Amino acid sequence: MRTTRHGAAERAAKRRRGIGLPVALPAVGVVVCLAAALLIGGGADVRRTADESVTAAPVLSGSPAVAADATTTPTQARVTSPAPSLRRTPTVSAAGKPPVASRSTPATTPRAPSSTPRAESMVSTASLAGRIKPAVRYRGVATAYAAGDGNGACLYGPAGDLMIAAMNHTDYESAKACGAYVRVRAANGAAITVRIVNECPLPCAPGQLDLSQQAFSRLANLSVGRLPITWTLLSPATPGTLSIRYKTGSSQYWCGIQVIGHRNPVATLELRTAKGWRKLNRTGYNYFLAPDGNGCGGAIRVTDIYGERLTINGIALKPDVAHPARVQFARH
Template identity: 55%
Template sequence: MSMHETRRAARQRRRRRGLMVGAAAGVAVTSLVVTLVLTMQRDGAGNAGKAPAVAGAPARGTAPPVAPRQKPSAASPTAASATPAARATTPTPPAATSSSPPSASPRAVPATASLAGRIRPRTTYRGVATVYQAGTGDGACLYGPSDDMMIAAMNTADYETSQACGAHVLVRAANGASVTVRITNECPLPCAPRQLDLSEQAFARLAPTSTGRIAITWSLVSPGTAKAISIRYKSGSSPHWCGIQAIGHRNPLARLEVRTGGGWRPLTRTPYNYFLSPDGSGCGGALRITDIYGERLTIDGIALRPDAVQPTRVQFARH
């Protein structure tokens, strides 16, 4: 081989080695780049999972934060568990005693809150007074003729199935005149709630009877009387059926009971002011009467004598 050919062959060998080295370097560089990219992707993925925690969001598996004004349901009692306790300790005030003096304690609720009907003590009502001819003074309460004609008929709503019978009411007119009347009768429609129909004698204490109708205020009173209460059995009463009436009670009656083998039994009141025992239980035995203030009086020795007014030795206290 000539010298020229030898040199050319040497150059070709060096070129091939250069290409091989370059190719290897290229492969190495490519591998390095790929490695760097993969590493960056892995690092980026890890940082992406932590980014919400940096922003303040809760990490997985933990409960979300609770706002300051909200409490978890387990930390506060439910409405169902709280209500009965409130109802057990706070009695509901009676709606009709708004003008009564406040009680010193919520527990000090007077007996009238449950025993009185529409007509409450220590309460003033506004209404009208009309006038009627009362005759002998008898009326729906079936008390019979009255010696005292300072009497009145109560409108049907406030009469309340004879619960107003025997109540004493102080009536005041706008001119300052006043009169105390006893309820012995019922004034049906068109008498309106809070209306009193006065006997001519009682109306004349307030205004001339020719006026016929005046504005009034009225309230329940507990008069000072020395008389005792009387008991009367209704005509037709027997050991098998009886009606019982109390007469002359200072305060309105809330209930009348008879004593039976099983204890005290309350009787049902009628619109004509008798308490009935339809099967005769307790008829002719001991009685117990309760006024709207909660006072109870036990009465013994009243014979089963129909239509006889039998006096007792008891009377309710004055209020």
């Protein structure tokens, strides 16, 4: 009868299992450690890559910066602080403010509205004026003379209105003052408007006006003799239009021309010729002369001290006749 030695075999198997277990356990431990190390290293690489990608990504102006959070995936993030703007910062000046481009604005000086001619003349300017200029107040003395019929050095002829005056030789300026209207004011407050039709020769001083007796008596008694005054150029509301007159003896070979009834002082007079406009010289007796007659009888262009030009056509070459021109200078 065979006897199975189960006990010995079991003991041998147990012994083999006992030997293998200590060997297997360290091997398993090594494998587990290696796996853990690989997992841990891989996780670190993943987190670093996520952080670098967030840091390296450009942040547009107005977008928040982000940082990885332990509770989020690499594609999730929480707001931590505002991101620096990529917008260009303007250059700062020494004063600490951004520079501003300069812009020039034309300066304007508005004219003060006024209902009086004198106030208007005080704010006017003229580039063609001689010694007597708009917006200038002149000082001098007033004297008186017997004006007769009102004719004088300006050769306007008899005057229907004797509110006239003779300008001193200096300010007369070779007839440039002829026809000018001036506002005269005395120290006592009395004021008059007169038209310049004559010249007061030396020793009349600059600023002096020799008034007709009719005009002087409006300011003070004739017995005063010399009266301190101030006066300014005026651009009055004169009625009517100006006229052109050829001097005695004028023809197509020689002519003298004067302007009558003009509101503002006349600066220049020109004649149209085949070569264009010809500027004539002015005499002390208030005529513009064309010694060779070139342009006489043709179109005439008159310019006042404010630069306004009036062109007059159709004036017949008839001496000693005042030809109405149907035009007038503007009021200033």
